Amino acid sequence: MAPKPTPNGNAAQQAEATPSNIPAVVGINFGNAYASIAVYTKEGLAECIANENGERQIACAIAFHGEEIYVGNQAMPQLVKNAQNTITGFRNLLGKK
Known part of the structure; x- marks a missing residue:
């Protein structure tokens, strides 16, 4: 009986990513008008x-x-009713005094 070959470390023989070992990943898109948040689930x-x-x-x-x-x-309707006290596009204001 011949001995079993051992893996030589080739990328093809490495374990594929499974849902149990995928790290938590969160993405944020922060625009001037709208923002959205996405997450990479355990199901991939x-x-x-x-x-x-x-x-x-x-x-x-x-x-x-x-x-x-x-x-x-909830603030968007205030643009019509209360425009002087409504702030949009504040991404451009971040970090300014």
Whole structure:
């Protein structure tokens, strides 16, 4: 009986990535108008994370009205009602004084 050959370290013989050994990966797309967040699942699929309303694109907006603060998609209607206290495109303002 012949001895079994041992692997010589070729890339072809290395173990393939299985769902159990894939690290957690999160991706963020932060644009001027909308942002989205995606995650690489244990099943090997990339999925966009939805907010509480099921929307996968979240508006990049903040609005202030009295004591209320509106963030994301809830702030967008404030552009019409309360434009002077609504901030959009704030990505360009990050890091500035």
